Amino acid sequence: MKLTEEMLRQIITEVVGQMAGGAAAPASAAAVDTDKPLDFIEKGPAQAGSNPKEVVIAVPPGFGTTPTKTIIDIPHSVVLAEVAAGIEEEGLTARFVRNYQTADVAFLAHSAAQLSGSGVGIGILSRGTSVIHQKDLAPLQNLELFPQAPLVEAETFRAIGKNAAKYAKGENPNPVPVKNDPMARPRYQGLAALLHNKEVQFLDPQKKILEVVQG
């Protein structure tokens, strides 16, 4: 199938339908303009934090602008709001960085963990693929990995934030329930390759990692 507008619309409808079905879904994609760019203000080079009550979230350069939503059309503003809300529910604070050096989710998350005062960080690719990382682990290890972007929903992002905060507090939480859809690949992998090729075009090794705040 070619990815027609009609099909995208169908996917959006399905996703929104699923989200409406889950009563706990705190934010609805339907209420947000999914094409609106994220209002990110870059604040200069990110510094290593000393606050043990923070979790750092790293995103790649195109995140929030090109594209503005995940592979299942969750707006990036919702993604960040959910993750931050999850962290705040545990009494910790979220700090955001934009990493211009890598669009590899493991290294992205690892860079967040390195900068984080608690040693716990989260990496989120534009399409939704995410990792919870800890600074003392090898880059390709992780605390929790969410490899199938089409299965990472708004409430998953909140759960990711919550668990990251729990790890930061030294707790040993129940991992976010693992999801698996054998048909995600046939449907989305070609599209994911397209999206990723766009994502890497925004990398800029000169810019390194910048602190960002939402305007």
Added chain:
Amino acid sequence: MQKRQKRFEVLEQRAVNKDGFIKEWDEVGLVAMDSPYDPKPGLKIENGKVVEMDGIPCAEFDMIDTFIANHCIDVNVAAEAMAIDSLEFAKKLVDINVSGAEIKRLVPGLTPAKILDVLKKMNVVELMMAMQKLRCRKTPANQAHITNVKDTPALLAADAAEGSYRGFQELETTVGIARYAPMNAIALLIGGQVGCRGTLTQCAVEEAMELQMGMKGLTAYAETVSVYGTDQVFVDGDDTPWSKAFLASAYASRGIKMRFTSGTGSEVQMGYANKKSMLYLEIKCIMITKGAGVQGLQNGSISCIGVPGAVPGGIRAVLAENVATVLLDLEVASGNDQTFTHSPIRNTARMLMQFLPGTDYVFSGYSGVPNYDNMFAGSTHDSDDFDDMLVLQRDLQCDMALRPVTEEQIIAVRNKAARAMQAVFQEVGFPAITDEEVEAATYAHGSKDMPDRNQPEDLRAIEEFLKSGKTGLDIVRALHKHGFQDVAESVLGMLKQKVSGDYLHTSAIVDENFNVKSAINDRNDYMGPGTGYRLEGERWELLKNIPQAISPEDI
């Protein structure tokens, strides 16, 4: 369109139309095997050194070119091999009068672009012919994935036992939650030996952990050591061809079998294909593997199959990459291990490319569990398709290394594996496997039939297990103490393989008497009808007799 044509409305609902198809995009390498940016073949050698390869002078080599030029290209045969017209070379691959040995003498003299040029001359039937003739081990084998979405150990052990009992010579697991790795590895080690002695097991996770588990004797081999066809993708993975070669030698030094993994589509999936076709880049991966001195490779796109699967000629390219692997005299674990389509027709057509000619491992692996439990995100075929596979073997008189079984046999091996696992858990200090779990694992379809475990407690116990320095020998001891003498002996037999090292030979599998069968003592000698592997005699009698076939005497 105001009025729809009814046939088109039906077609639109077909499974195949849920798949994602992408038009070629040469500039980023979204093209299977024929990009206008692929280099033209060529090789210059001066004073025994490669000074120019495929139009690139050595001063401009990137690290992969350098590695291939220095460690893979055989300068002694290069002039002779490169002088052969690509079409003539392609004809040799299908000519039953040209031996595999003669072809494999010449191939190390070819450059990546030349190998691509040869393969581009061949259609899929010719490529299958080449595979039948050139794969390293004569007897085909098979690998299964054994995983579940809950990482629940009794079920993993039971599924491993069923998998090896059904005939899979290799079993591979991975994790839903990374920290479960050692427990999952132990489940396959035990279950695999319960189902069939000599079964090779692995646990695909982060490389340092994977090596550590091999050294502890929790796994028998490793496969997920990934190589890539462009420098940038290598660097993104914090690696180089040399670091991968170093890792390979770490396995070899401990007597642990290993192969690399690569596959078409990975470079473009990661955004750095340098405008080259997927197959051209994959040939470079295969040559890196050869240059590193590794005995084999898992390829056939593997986890990126949705990418070649989405472009024209992609499935042909996937077969061509398997063939390129055996051309370089490497063991091939040939994919068919990831969902790439909603369509059962496409799915089976893709699998026939490896099943019909036979490969070292037709699937790598087949989902030995229902696909909802397959933590490699699903395989082309799963446990619900077992009977279809047995019938395909019987229909075509063609061997994918599976055998007919009865329900009673499977219940028995599943139960034994779960009980053995329960005993080992008690000894090594893992949270208990209850009798309820043993019972559920014995009769389960999948993890949906299993009770939940306390995951944080499991994870804490695994951390302690790793710190304790316990090894495979502690597993042997635990099995022996609890009356599983035969399983204890089998697990010990697997540990001994690492001392003798015979299974480090190309394409090695271990049979139920712990004899190694490899490209050395089971060399593929196919040269046309009457030669090579033939499904006949005792084995054919076994595969003919599926339980559901009606016998004339019974009527």
